[in-house]
Structure formats: structure tokens, C-alpha cells
Amino acid sequence: MTSKPKTSLLQKFLDAFYYTRKWIVASLVYLSLRLYGSETTFSSLWSGTFNSAKHSDLNLDQAKDLDTLLDESQESLNKADVRRSVVTNKCNVLFTLSSLLLGIIGVLMPKAFAFSHTWMKVLFFLAMLAFVNVVVLLVFFFGVGSEMKVNISQAQANLNADDLKKSLINLYRKCNTAAENRTDFLVEIYKVAQFFFLSAFTIVALLFAVNFFTQSPDDDMKDVLKRLRGNTTFIESIRGEKGDSGPQGEQGEKGDKGDSGIAPTNSPATH
Numbered sequence: 001m002t003s004k005p006k007t008s009l010l011q012k013f014l015d016a017f018y019y020t021r022k023w024i025v026a027s028l029v030y031l032s033l034r035l036y037g038s039e040t041t042f043s044s045l046w047s048g049t050f051n052s053a054k055h056s057d058l059n060l061d062q063a064k065d066l067d068t069l070l071d072e073s074q075e076s077l078n079k080a081d082v083r084r085s086v087v088t089n090k091c092n093v094l095f096t097l098s099s100l101l102l103g104i105i106g107v108l109m110p111k112a113f114a115f116s117h118t119w120m121k122v123l124f125f126l127a128m129l130a131f132v133n134v135v136v137l138l139v140f141f142f143g144v145g146s147e148m149k150v151n152i153s154q155a156q157a158n159l160n161a162d163d164l165k166k167s168l169i170n171l172y173r174k175c176n177t178a179a180e181n182r183t184d185f186l187v188e189i190y191k192v193a194q195f196f197f198l199s200a201f202t203i204v205a206l207l208f209a210v211n212f213f214t215q216s217p218d219d220d221m222k223d224v225l226k227r228l229r230g231n232t233t234f235i236e237s238i239r240g241e242k243g244d245s246g247p248q249g250e251q252g253e254k255g256d257k258g259d260s261g262i263a264p265t266n267s268p269a270t271h
Helices: 009-036 042-047 066-112 118-141 161-214 217-229 232-239
Strands: none
Touching: 009 042, 009 118, 009 161, 066 118, 066 161, 118 161
16 A cells, blocks of 8 residues: 655645635635625635526437537537637636836826825725725636536447537536536626726726816926925035035235325304
């Protein structure tokens, strides 16, 4: 009897780090879903799929047209794949827009978003958190999840034609159910990400409009000048450091003697 290899300390640390990170991200996504109003459970979030649709094998012993049933089951699975592709493309567009807006706001923030009121700063901070949350939701969306695919086993390969068709029909239907449950879960994540994106975008647009129409450039200039005048460090940096005293110059030549002054005459005394 062979013994199982011992897990190294490094592997234990990496496993603990992976599950801790996964739990933190799942908790943030779960909180976002709850704020949106979704009733998704944490177990569904952890598994990455819903269990709303249940699969049950059809009894095909009395089926008359197995070929048509097989074609329909294949078509249903193809439609589920197309639906998944549409949702994935929408998330790609939303991820691109979120990244682009975050970059634009980062460039414009020093000038256009220098808010003077505290409530505007708080709203702007919440909007930035919402944008970051959108990125987290979409990264979670594109995470690796379990999928069910059609795979013919050796036991199925040994079946006759009709029994093989019956087995494939139920297998396609089972894969279709799993794909639809997974897609429904991803659609829920997309709707929450879209909600936070639109909320953050609306807040930023309103703040920019209020700041643009209420704040005058002259007021900004006066405020800057006032702060510069009171900044002693800035003033000293403009004046520069005081230099050392230079050497004493040579004594100059003695000037010409001036003319003698006229003595004042005493006025006669009055009697």
C-alpha cells in the first residue's frame, strides 16, 4: 500500500493564500449582489453556478424518432453556447469602458475634479469605489468556472445505434441544463456590474456638471494666490538664499575742500 506524498509547507501556504483570496473576492461580490437586491446565495456564488434548473433523464424506450430528438438536443446546447458568447461580449465592452473611464478620470482629476465641498468629495470617493467594484465583479465574471462537456465513454461506444442515440440525447440535455445554470449566474453578475457602472458614471457626470457651472476660474486663481502668499517656503524659494557678504572695498580719494561759509550778522537790538 503506497502512502500519500506529504504536502510541503510552501504548498500549504499557497493553498491557504488561494482560498483566502477567493473568499475575500467572493464576499465582496456577495455584498455587491445584496446591495443590488439579488437573492443569490453564497454557496451558489462559491460554486459559480445556479441550481435552479434540474436535469432528469428522459425515458426514450417508446421514442419513435431518435434522430430528431438528437438534433434538437444538440441545437439546444448550441443555443446555450451562443447565449453565453453574447453575455461574455457585453462584459468585455463593460470592462473596456470601466478601464477607459478610470484612466480619463485619473488624468482629469487634478483639474476638473478639485472639489471644494466635502459632500462632493464624499460622492466622488463613492463613485470611484463603485468603478473599482465594477472591475472586481468583471474579473470575477471572467474567472475559471466548471463546465460540462459531451464526452463519450467506452461503455457508450459499445452500445448499438439506438441506445447510443438515447444516451447522447440525455447527455446533451444534461450539458444544456448545466450551461444554462452557469449562464444565468453570469448574467446576474453582469447586471450587478452594469448597475454599479451606471451609478458611478451618473454621480461623476453630475459632480462634473455642478463643479463646472458653480465654480469660477477667478475664484480658483484667487484661492491659489492666497495660499501661495501664505506659504513662506514658496516665498523663500523664489527669493533664493541670502549670499555671503563680499570683501570690503578700498577707501576712496579725499574730496576737494568746500567754500567757507558766511557768518550770520546779528540783527540790531530793538529798544
